[in-house]
Amino acid sequence: MNQHFLKPMLPTLSENLPEGDNWVYEVKYDGFRCLLYWDAESIIMTSRNGHPLHHIFPEIATFLMNHKNNVSPYFPLLMDGELCVLDNPFKASFENIQKRGRLKSSEKIKQASSAFPSSFCAFDLLKVNGKSICNEPFLKRKQVLNKVCKEIGIPIQNVSLNSPFNYIPFTHDLNHIQETVVHHLSEGIVAKKTTSKWSASIRTSNWIKVKNLMIGTFFLLGVDTENGFFHVGVLKENSVTFIGLFAHGISDQEKEALIQIVKNNQSGQKGSLITIAPSICVELSYLEMYKNQLRQPRFLRFRFDVKWEDCTWENLQKNN
Known part of the structure; x- marks a missing residue:
């Protein structure tokens, strides 16, 4: 198993979203929860159970390695996110990510990378320069992730269908994100406490998810x-x-x-x-x-x- 792997922290399912100044909200995407380790030599992506994913979704590593010179001052990095095949900027395709995840043949993987391109949608940053920042508050981790994504040159205000790597923005506007999620048939919303730390292997009440049913x-x-x-x-x-x-x-x-x-x-x-x-x-x-x-x-x-x-x-x- 990847030595940099951490079993992800999971949100608690609820029927209602918490409100208040110490909560922010993100769109929840329907894909494979994934940790992405990145240094000067390699990119390693692992599922929530520690299974390698980078060989099945090679377009993400190829894209990132083309930008490694800009990001190298932050290496090694460990990011948390969702590996998706996007239908629209706010919704991922469960069917297409399942199809891609089952592929074994290198030729079929290559064809699928073109027909159903994937995207790593990053929502948290766990290590910078090889040092853990899990005990930093969520907003601080998000701020550093924002800087990394700017160095890669991707949009940070919205998710792009054409990018193999994306930054998931957050908002304080609950009504707006609820309307967005309903309109675009998104999987749901995750509310995150701004001061929350990242702790491996737990289901936390500092992250609350509500599904768009x-x-x-x-x-x-x-x-x-x-x-x-x-x-x-x-x-x-x-x-x-x-x-x-x-x-x-x-x-x-x-x-x-x-x-x-x-x-x-x-x-x-x-x-x-x-x-x-x-x-x-x-x-x-x-x-x-x-x-x-x-x-x-x-x-x-x-x-x-x-x-x-x-x-x-x-x-x-x-x-x-």
């Missing part, structure tokens, strides 16, 4: 009694279509009652999956659609006021 209505298709997941679907081109499964957000009482209803009204059984004809509608939150299935769905409530025939693919796209 979508909401939809679906009909129940069954329950898997082995793992407790409920299957849901929508009508797509007048055909009942499976769209995902959920287990989180529903109380134990609601879960047991719903399982019993499915058992009493089952239309069939395939192994541990008990199926039911469309009739019961539920409202779920979810992050996005991935390969026509819900990512991170969570139960919100039953929708007894909705007819199952109205749970359509078209209405789902319209609501979102």
Whole structure:
């Protein structure tokens, strides 16, 4: 494992963002959390579990090494960020970063670097001149990172789709960043306490993340009694279509009652999956659609006021 690797500090998930003069806000991007070590001879990128990433995303190292002379007074550097394939300046593609992360062939990696170029989006600086600055306040670390990025010659006010390396800016304006995130379908927002230190391997309440969730209505298709997941679907081109499964957000009482209803009204059984004809509608939150299935769905409530025939693919796209 890379000797410079630190297991990243993680934000705490919340439904609400903290407010006050000692909090700032950043757009959250959907990619691979990544630490980037940079000295005069090499660039080493590692995932949050310590796996090497620089060979899979070579365009980032190539770009940075072309600017090493400007940045060399700061070497060695260790930066924290998100490795992304950007859809727009405020949203990364989960699907495309997953595709790139699975590549092994050098030829396919080369082709993907051109077709779906990646970007290291830096949001924190952990070491300068080989010395840790993790105990410095967040704003101080961000200030030094800002200087490094200026030496590289990248924009610091906004994220660029054309750059293999980006600086993630912060803002004090909560309303503005909320509007931006909703409009651009970003993954969410991370609030960071201005005085916060960076501590490896912890989930901290000094960083708070809130996801930009979508909401939809679906009909129940069954329950898997082995793992407790409920299957849901929508009508797509007048055909009942499976769209995902959920287990989180529903109380134990609601879960047991719903399982019993499915058992009493089952239309069939395939192994541990008990199926039911469309009739019961539920409202779920979810992050996005991935390969026509819900990512991170969570139960919100039953929708007894909705007819199952109205749970359509078209209405789902319209609501979102």
